[in-house]
Amino acid sequence: MQSQFHKQLVSDFSFLKKKKLLLAISGGIDSMVLLHMFHQLNFDIYVAHCNFSLRDAESDTDEDFVKNTCKALKIPVFIQKFDTNGFAFEQKMSIQLAARKLRYDWFSELLTDKQLNFVLTAHHLDDEIETFLINLTRGTGLEGLTGIPAQNNHVIRPLLKFSREEILQFAKENNIKWREDSSNASKKYLRNKLRHDVVPVLKELNPNFIHSFQNTLNNLKQAQSLVENASQMIYKKIVTEQIDQKKIDILKLTQLKNYEAYLFQWLKPYGFSAWEDIYALVKAQTGKQIFSKKHVILKDRNFLIISKKNNQENQTYYKIEQEALYVNFPLKIAFSSPDKISSLSNSVIFVDQEKIVYPLILRKWEKGDDFCPSGMKGKKKISKYFKDEKFSLIDKQNQWLLCSNDKIVWIINHRADERFIANNATKKLLKLEIL
Known part of the structure; x- marks a missing residue:
């Protein structure tokens, strides 16, 4: 494998030879093989290890293992300890996504601060298979089935052509020590379930599955x-x-x-x-x-x-004062005081101006909002109205409401509120029109 790896570096990654390389080393078998191969080839390498604090003492033991290995090999090492659970909670994302963001953000900082050129990770062919299956089960386009890129800007993955079995054999033949991550045995994660339950079956059905998969890829x-x-x-x-x-x-x-x-x-x-x-x-x-x-x-x-988007489009709340004749953003609305009610449509409504309290509020809908649909008796949840009218998720997110004193006057371009609409007895009309 060492000779094949060297040939691949020469053919695909020759630009790495005189660069300063940051190796992402977890302490697992894949990253330890990556570390030893680059060390044997005398590249200018540095090590980055992330302690995600997810496995208590085991995480700290992994950190010590990487530190001691790098000390023995005389390789500079950078260690970063993260509160991954806390970060995931704050950012409202999964643990896996949180760890990924923390890891790659830190790698980018190291490249800049330490004047290094590339980050190298130990993703291999079996990782590609698992990623392919994950994307397949979730639904994806063609790009989602083309595997992990060998290079993505400053991130290089030089082991993608090698299988987990080849990496294991190389580690044993060269007496390379590594740490086992106990979470890899858990099947609560989709990737692990595919690794333990699905991929072995595919390899059993086709002994040449790895080769066939490479051709397909x-x-x-x-x-x-x-x-x-x-x-x-x-x-x-x-x-x-x-x-x-x-x-x-x-x-x-x-x-x-x-x-x-x-x-x-x-x-x-x-x-x-x-x-x-x-x-x-x-x-x-x-x-x-x-x-x-x-x-x-x-x-x-x-x-x-x-x-x-501009900054205004991120805003979801606008005040409209009584003297306003036009609103130009986020919608173009004209206000006028006609003598009589003329033709009505989704984009034009007439309301009783004496029932309006200024300033009017233009805002997005919120959970719990309700209104009294024109032509009907009683209230209705906005969410129920959206469902009945078959609003898409995007439609819901983009829908604006015109409100008076916490009451909804108009689901703009759709339905007015019965409490505000004008009739023949209305003395002071207010016409609202979407331009």
Whole structure:
């Protein structure tokens, strides 16, 4: 394995030879083999060990083991102890995601502070199989089936072509010591369950499963490359790039077969995930928007416009004073005082101005909100109204309410509240219109 590993470094990672490398070493068999192979090849290496404080004394023993090994090999080592449980609770994320974020954020800091070039991790071929199966069970596109990238910016994974069995054999042949993580035996995690219950069955059914999987992975990567090339060619014909936004021509887009696949390729880098809502946006009314964490897609006539969110769009609460004739953000609303009630629609309502308390509040809906739907008696939960009207998750998140003194006047563009709507006896009308 050592000679194969060296050949791979020469062919795929020759740029590492004169670089300062930070090896992520947990103390497990995979990372210890990675450490010893780079040490034997005389690379300029440094070690980073994360103590996630998740296994009490066992975590501290792993830390001591890595420290002592590095001392014996005369390799500089950096240790960081994390309160992973506390961080996961604060950030409202799983332990696994919390540990991943803590780990890679710290690695990035070390690269900068210590003037190192790359982080090397010990992910191997069996990790790729497990990741493939995890993505398959959760539902994924082609990219989710192409495995773990050998290089992702400053992170390098040089063991991806080697199986767990090869790594174990190398460790035994070279008397390499390692630590066993007791949590790896637990099947409460999906990855471990696949590792212990599913992958062994696949290997039993096909003794050459590892080789077959590598071939499949290579084929999928080639297919993904073709998809990306085709996507880029079509992108240049349909998408116009401007300084602060990108415009997708809907008329040209919908002439393509499976145009949803192109939208997926173009929009996934922006963090969007509500794909059914995005595909429906093509035929939605002008003005409809869908948000990701940092970007927004707006349907504007014959275009889908992608832009960054600004700070205002993160705001969910606005005051409207009595003298206001127009509101321009986040919605364009016109206020007027007509002599009579004219035609009504979802975008126009007439209310009794004497029942309104200023300032009016424009806000997003909140759990527990209720209103009295126009034309009906009694109250109804907003959440029940959304369900009855088949609002999507995105629709719910984007819906604005106009409120007076904690009472909902209007589910904007949908339904007014019976308590506020005007009638023939109303003396002072207020017309609200979405422009």
